[in-house]
Amino acid sequence: xxxSCVGSLCIGLGAWSAAVSAEGLPVSSVSAALxxxxxxxxxxxxxLLGGEGAWEAREASLSSPEAxxxxxQSRTEYEGIGGPEAIALAESKFGxxxxxxxxxxxGEGGQITKYIGEDAAQERTAGGQHVLLASSVPxxxxxxxGQLAPVSLGLVDRGGSFVPANPLVPVSISTSASGGVTFPxxxxxxxxxxxxxxxxxxxxxxxxxxSTAKDTSFMVEPTPAGAEVSWELxxxxxxxxxxxxxxxxxxxxxxxxxxxxxGAEVVREGEALFVLPPAFxxxxxxxxxxxxxxxxxxxxxxxxxxxxxxxxxxxxxPLIEGNYGMG
Numbered sequence: 001x002x003x004s005c006v007g008s009l010c011i012g013l014g015a016w017s018a019a020v021s022a023e024g025l026p027v028s029s030v031s032a033a034l035x036x037x038x039x040x041x042x043x044x045x046x047x048l049l050g051g052e053g054a055w056e057a058r059e060a061s062l063s064s065p066e067a068x069x070x071x072x073q074s075r076t077e078y079e080g081i082g083g084p085e086a087i088a089l090a091e092s093k094f095g096x097x098x099x100x101x102x103x104x105x106x107g108e109g110g111q112i113t114k115y116i117g118e119d120a121a122q123e124r125t126a127g128g129q130h131v132l133l134a135s136s137v138p139x140x141x142x143x144x145x146g147q148l149a150p151v152s153l154g155l156v157d158r159g160g161s162f163v164p165a166n167p168l169v170p171v172s173i174s175t176s177a178s179g180g181v182t183f184p185x186x187x188x189x190x191x192x193x194x195x196x197x198x199x200x201x202x203x204x205x206x207x208x209x210x211s212t213a214k215d216t217s218f219m220v221e222p223t224p225a226g227a228e229v230s231w232e233l234x235x236x237x238x239x240x241x242x243x244x245x246x247x248x249x250x251x252x253x254x255x256x257x258x259x260x261x262x263g264a265e266v267v268r269e270g271e272a273l274f275v276l277p278p279a280f281x282x283x284x285x286x287x288x289x290x291x292x293x294x295x296x297x298x299x300x301x302x303x304x305x306x307x308x309x310x311x312x313x314x315x316x317x318p319l320i321e322g323n324y325g326m327g
Contacts, residue, residue: 144163
């Protein structure tokens with residue numbers, strides 16, 4: 001029997017796993033579910049697995065005259081495009097149609113044969129191998145179904161909102177951008193710029209709100225510990241500053257993190273109820289731009305510099321996690 005340990009680090013959308021044989025020898029030293037979109041690992045990170053030479057080759061490709069010309073062209077190429085085109089662009093550049101998190105056994109041909117406690121399961125792979133999966137988050141929940149069943153973050157339309165089918169953490173995502181996403185303990189988070197010219201669309205496990213601001217779309221996707229919000233910035237006319245308004249639980253405050261440099265948190269009586277790890281912005285070519293936060297009262301603003309050589313569109317991905325429900 002093979003043993004596969006799956007560790008989910010909920011600071012993005014990727015999960016690293018390794019398979020170990022019965023003799024304790026690695027079958028695959030790194031079997032990485034590298035993220036397609038909206039995560040803290042750049043899409044080019046898999047190049048690192050090929051060594052320094054592969055990384056240098058990628059860097060050379062990005063700095064070529066052709067790449068520089070394409071980046072310059074992209075600054076205006078997608079200006080003013082409508083919702084369907086913006087969604088299609090996000091699918092082609094960032095793979096937003098692919099769920100950020102999927103439970104074990106949901107891969108092609110895989111099947112869970114037995115659950116072992118809250119965070120482990122036996123799976124039979126498409127190739128007929130039997131593996132033991134150990135997860136850092138519970139694999140079953142009764143939040144959505146009322147009885148213990150596999151966790152599912154697929155969205156269900158409740159009329160006015162979308163909710164994950166059977167999550168670990170109950171969140172409710174409004175059909176309108178201004179309604180935002182509601183978490184336990186009474187927290188609601190919504191984009192400050194929430195124009196409603198176009199209807200929201202479900203893409204994969206995300207709710208996409210096209211044209212919430214000039215050349216900007218807003219998105220929300222549930223995660224095992226909360227939700228990820230994203231802005232797709234289409235052109236040089238998009239704002240590099242995008243804000244979230246927090247409706248806070250009674251007695252709570254929003255502040256920059258006292259423990260994680262570059263992060264933020266919702267705190268009450270010294271306890272962090274919700275955390276926002278440092279965000280990042282990913283360019284269309286996989287390059288990463290730094291993002292910073294500022295906090296003014298109950299509004300958190302993301303800052304990314306879109307000047308210079310940037311490959312549009314750009315995806316900015318803050319993550320909101322709660323210190324609850326994962327025990």
